[in-house]
Amino acid sequence: MAKENPEIDKITLVDENGDETLYEVLFTFHSEEFDRSYILLVPDGVEEDEQVDVQAYVFNPSEEGEATEEDLLPIEDDEEWNMVEEVLNTFLDDDSNFN
Numbered sequence: 666m667a668k669e670n671p672e673i674d675k676i677t678l679v680d681e682n683g684d685e686t687l688y689e690v691l692f693t694f695h696s697e698e699f700d701r702s703y704i705l706l707v708p709d710g711v712e713e714d715e716q717v718d719v720q721a722y723v724f725n726p727s728e729e730g731e732a733t734e735e736d737l738l739p740i741e742d743d744e745e746w747n748m749v750e751e752v753l754n755t756f757l758d759d760d761s762n763f764n
Contacts, residue, residue, distance in 0.1 A: 673747055675709060676714075680736075692762075694752055699745055702726065704737065705753060721749050 677685050688706035695702045704724035711717050722737035740746055756762055 676706065676737075676742075678703075688720065691719060692756060693726075696745075696748060696752075698748065701745075703740075703749055703752075705749075705756075706744075719753060721753070 669721040670714040674690055675687055676690065677687050679685050683736040688712075691707050693704045694704060695731060705723050706720040706722075707717050713745050721740055723740055725736045725738070727736075
């Protein structure tokens, strides 16, 4: 279900103070249940064993698979969050994702 998207590897997000932060795309996936695509991000330059908060968004890429910050929407439904967390945990539990 989860897959890496080689066409998108980094994205810059701007917070409410106008500060820019560069993120690496951990992976993207599509949920048939919610009929939406999702993107999971980690801060750029983190070490493999470093603990970080993963950012997750509803992802509306163009046909070429590209997206900008405006294409990312917050996940607001608890059931949807639970599904995203389950996919993330499955990804993190698979050691082959980190080779």
